Amino acid sequence: MRQSSRITNVMSLLGGFVAVAMTMGVLGACLVLPAVGVAGQATNNGIRMFNQMPGDFAMNPLAQQSRILAADGSLIGTPFNENRIVVPLSKIAPVMRNAQIAIEDERFYEHGGVDAKGLLRAISSNVMSGGTQGASTLTQQYVKVALQNQALASGNKDAAAGQVTQQGMQGYVRKLQQLKYAVSLEQKYTKDQILDGYLNLVYFGDQQYGIEAASLHYFGKHASQLALPEAALLAGVVNAPGVTDPVNNPEAAVKRRNLVLTKMHQQGMISYADYNSASNSKLQLKLTNVSSSCASSPYPYFCYYVYDWLLEQPALGDTRKQREAKLKGGGLTIQTSFDPKIAKIIDKQIKAKVPVANPAGVQAAGIVVQPGTGLVLGSAQNTQYSNTGATGKSAINYTTPLSMGGGQGFTFGSTAKFFAVIDAVKNGWTYDSKIDVPPMNGVDKVGTFRKFTSKEFPGECGLGAETWRVGNSEEDAGSGQQSLVDVTAKSINVAFAQLVSQLGACNVRQTMIDFGLKAGDGSPINKTPSGIVLGSQAVTALDLANSYATIAADGKHCQPRPVKSIADANGKPLKLTGTECKQLVSPDVARTVTKIFESVLEPGGTASDAALAGKRPSAGKTGTVDTSTQTWFVGYTPQMATAVWVGHADNEKPLKNVRLAGKTYPGYLYGGTLAAPLWKSIMDEALKGQPVKQFGEPSDAAMKGEQVRVPNVVGQSPDNARTLLEAAGFEVKQGDAQDSRMFAGRIMGTSPRVGTKAPKGSTVTIFPSTGRAARAAAAAPRVAAPPVVKRTAATTKAPKPSATPSSTSAPKPSSSSKPPATPKATKPNNPSSTKNN
Template structure:
């Protein structure tokens, strides 16, 4: 009974409101309604109630699609909650504007938000049927859809239902508030502004919101280019988007289109001939579907990387949730550094060497970085994107996944040594392999105590490091030890320069300390974790003359209003001198020496003698293999292994039907190196051949095979002189003795030893010879 009285009260209010308004002629102007003396007490109370309803209504910014663009402007993805592209009214064809008004509200430009004639007709009908239907002006429709959208966006499903209620008391209450908001809206905004908002807001079926997205989707034209039949069809969809969807219900859609055309003719918007011609024309759709989310993108892995990166950008919001909302509804334009042509090269070359459907589940991946910028040019892998497991499928971005990186860690050891005034022609001691490890393999024994430092404390026991093949013992230059990837030499080098210093170098070149296993064997053999993006960025530092730039996929971000947003990314910074960068490059060019077939990367030598530097990386057991290298223009890391995280070795597995590798183990030089060459030759084709900067008088040592005057491993003419033994001397005396003999001196960390605290307990090149000017490392005793 109470509900019936309330319903009657609301209905009475509407009728009284309408009657008074028609007498006063005020609703057509969208004004407040004064009490009327002759209208009666009930009518005046109804008018008071209407005037007391909330009237504040703003045309809030609409949710619209964002765009993630490649460097060439092509679209990678358009993330959205609602696929909408907001455009101003002058970018909507006039015929489209007229068609929408003709079918939805032919008196739109005459009323003030409420159409009294239509409302009276609807009220008379609805009083008998019990529902609130019809009579909504275009302005009222805008209010209704806006309220529903805002409620859904905030997660208020109850408010969303109330915003479109059609039956009973709630329906009448909704209509009453809608009327009040409509009059308020008409007072605040012009008709063009309201029509603009409406055309950008409403749903046009098939997941298309707003006229621009609908025009692009159904006809592959912007809204400004819509013709008469197209405009009439779209205008007709709005009333019942599912029923009149031209894709799924073409016949009903065509019939509805012709109703719109008839309305336009009756309202003298078009001529009879225009009406006749358009009404018999077929529905000619030219569908264009956007790649909304990353899963449907042509570049899903890179797209996901970009979205994850954006979720850490403070300018998009205070929380990850807010940033995601900005991406999906803020109309952002994200310009990336991604180059589709380079990505195509990566995918083609990676799949050519390791087909995606190989039955052994071997994967590969690569990342390209532009030195001196941090820009990620491209990533690629030999799998198809899928969240469902299967042969040749993966949902994991392997270019940004962590893998053990093997001998590519030697880059960090060389940089560390050169930073401590070592010279490229300095030699490393290669001791005989007389000890055996746990697998009964020959190697050289080293004491844990010799590697102690701030990052590692262990003074007990020893460990054994071996080489992958037999190497000569004695003195070996940095270049040859690097080219041949001599583990025992680099273990000694790490001991000399201080293991913790090597770890620090890794970190300042972008590796995550938490992903590193900080033990002597792990640091020497690259047992920590890093990604192709991470290693390519680290090596790019040398190509950039010592400037490290954190990797980034985005060049610019612009919001929906055209405002440029700040990008939060670490700045490029100098982490090594230009000389150290040049010396590092000179040493690592020896790895690609095509005339030295003991060089692990000789198969990576580039076409046309293009200068390049790099390093192979084979993890013990060949679980993961790498080649990381660079030219002055481009740094690329290539990885091969099992993307599932399996530790299965790459052994006895045919690649393209052929067994490769020594003892059927696939080493980095067998597969990753030639794969890197394939990629770089194609990527750099047609680009100028640039030379690396050199350091005057720099050479790579006397024992490196000559390969011509311009080779990075050409022989040295430097004189080898005897290194005085300063063990047992105090620090100052030791420095003076070595400097008098023509050497530079670097004091290393304290080590346990039999000498009194402060006296020298160990040194590099003890009892041997080295080139004049070489840096000799000395280590005081900790007592």
């Protein structure tokens, strides 16, 4: 009973086969049904079912590997789910096309999608055996594999499996559907188009999809270069890649190859001599493995940076999942700015001075950004890529943020002073503007310090109820009036704390944000004075290098990026985001800032030994974090901005008395000790052969500002003194009362001093008298109070600062600070003593 039912169902479907085949002119009178009784109604049912099946089938774009290229065109990485490289039929050797036709479908150019002779033979066999195999033309095979791919792409693994595993009734329905799609395909596309699609689609074993990827993998050559025995070998793999791929089953692969060669000879495609030579040739593989993982890239850290950056690009899809699918299957060509020569220079210089897995456990990294574009030219670090956690290995990119394969970043020390100077200069401070460096007012076991309170740092970016102890690492840093360029060259911490106090800590923080600086985890720079003044928050080398590159580019800020362009599989460019640039500060401001930071590399500066070869102009800043856990140098020329970090990735162990590459560095390591010389060696070699470009010259007004004489306010009340000074164009700050012979409450002096010239818009500090000295000198003549100055509309509003305060400390000199015996750490949210450079 079961057998009768099965035969009835089969014959219903066979009726459909017959009717459709005859309609298409495929079988005609050649088809002879088996001698089994078939009801006419069953045949009609089969025809009706066939007609109701979908018929339209299109050759959809194939998933293929994307390529990440370096600036010189070399390959960095190949993201893919299926290792496929789509090529046109013209790029596939004719011998390969013939080999595939010979073994899979010898009448390919004769049928219309269905091979009548093969179909008749298969029908007779399957009806008697109950199977559903055989008679598949190359076109039908294309349909089957394409349907599998579509099901897998949509996540339907059961449907994908069903294209090859369904038996019985379902198997015949599947075969009928594939047949109908094949006929439709033949009506829409040429034979060459179908063959092209087939050879680019099918699996050739050992994780290779499509003929180009397979040819490169097995023989190290393009599909257009395949020889006869190579083509026959690959054509033979397709039918059963699990048992005939030449890597895992070489004997079976050769046997199958020779079968293909026999077919080709029988069909007149090759001569007997060619057959004989090829069939007796030895299997000669030249395996080339291509990994979908950046871990196997020659530049794994940069590869992952590019990969993560691309996942943020809307052009690749609306969601991260869509973008990753496009990246791994879209056949994209990703052109990066990465210069392998520069990367190798960074790598060589870093590892020469800070060897991999050195006993001191010191890590180092460097990254180069191009001013004016934000393009990353190269990066390297002294670790091997690995997530095993072994010594000398790391999966963390020490130069990029957390979202781009990096970590939390590292505290950046005095490289933060760069932003305070930018903010000062854009608000009118000049090269020689004076800062009144306040004297030290405390001593602890570390050394002398200046204690700052909420009076100096009020408001949102202030200290609140906390106090902040700031010390200097420099000997004889001194107090009193010092120029902006001098305190920068010597990296005087107390001076910069005073400067930021005058500028407004929130204003300097905003400058940091404008220049693209942020924490390594992507959060904004915190609002603590220690973070704003002395870099106690962790940031990335990438953001630092790009911020400095902005000044190198005359104030033009571009977002940092590793990619120059992306093209889809057809060569059409895709629109990138994050390529915008804008002018943050004027060229005059940028050039003045550069002049100031050139002093760091000049005699007396903290990196005087890092001046570049050939008198090449350069500017930069050292950075050392308390207890020397992290050290930095960030510097630039007109062509390159480079950040170099040397430290401990665990952020715990001080860099003290370290021995690296056979050299001992006594005492604490500073930014000028190793990071700056490393920067110099990288820049000297990377710039070799490039023209020596000069920085632009700032205007005299930007360098000197409008100089105004400080009016005489001695003896005035604080209110009257403020009115007179504001009318002259100065900002006014009241300092601590000083002992003097002047009456209590009256102004006994200013800084800068009365009668001297200072930039208009800069700050003048006024000092009231305690009157104590006057009471002690009873015999001293009385000084009449000067007349009161009435406030008027013209005198109550001072011009906004367009130059910088020249001094802000009390006029009395104090002893200079000495370097501490041991640097003391500072917690950003609980400020204490901070000493770095």
